[in-house]
Amino acid sequence: MKAIGILSENIGGPELLEVVEIVKPVPAAGEVLLRVKAAALTPDELTWPETWYNHGDSAQPRSRPIIPGHEVSGVIEAVGEEVTAFQVGDEVYGLPRFDHDGVWAEYAIVTPDRIARRPRSVSHDESAALALSALTAWQALFKKGNLQAGQRILIHGPLGGW
Incomplete structure (x- = not known):
């Protein structure tokens, strides 16, 4: 299957991205195979240690090709054993x-x-771009802001991540 990946052993930016052929993955227990309909690139992802090293350990470079992009929307193609929350389609x-x-x-x-599950009122393109922003908003409200059930919040002047 085709992917956008990084084959270079060097660390760099978007100039290292190229179309590569890789083996179509098979889901293991506890995983799902997603047919990607839309994907985004998280800002600065190519500068993070997690992109280049196993679990952020600078002594262990990740195997190549590295496939970037972590905001996604798609359709479940296959489910591994032990997956009960989602099904094919x-x-x-x-x-x-x-x-x-x-x-x-x-x-x-x-x-x-x-x-x-993707909201039906939002396209695949929109939902792929929503993932990180939605997580950031949730963390701000519930982790940092300690918002509790029954409380209300007024949000005025909301802006994007940039």
């Missing part, structure tokens, strides 16, 4: 782990805890 969006290969490919492996 479900349309989902999400934010796979940054220290694993991304979703700039025809198919990608994701785990059920990193995806959600």
Whole structure:
């Protein structure tokens, strides 16, 4: 299958991206295979250690090709054993782990805890671009802001990530 990847052993930016042929992945237990309909590149992703090294360990470079892109929307093509929350044909969006290969490919492996059903009122393109912004907003409200059930919040002047 085709993917956008990095074959170079050097660390760099978008100049290292190229079309590569890789083997179509097969989901293991606890994973799903996603047919990618839309994908985004998280800002600055190519500068993060997780992109280049196994679990951020600068002594262990990731194997090549590295497949970037971690904001995704697509259709579940196959489910591994132990996956019960989703089934083949479900349309989902999400934010796979940054220290694993991304979703700039025809198919990608994701785990059920990193995806959600795509809202029907939002296109695949829109939902792929929504994943990181939605997580950031949720963390701001519930992790940092400690918003509790029954409380209300007024948001005025909302802006994007840039």
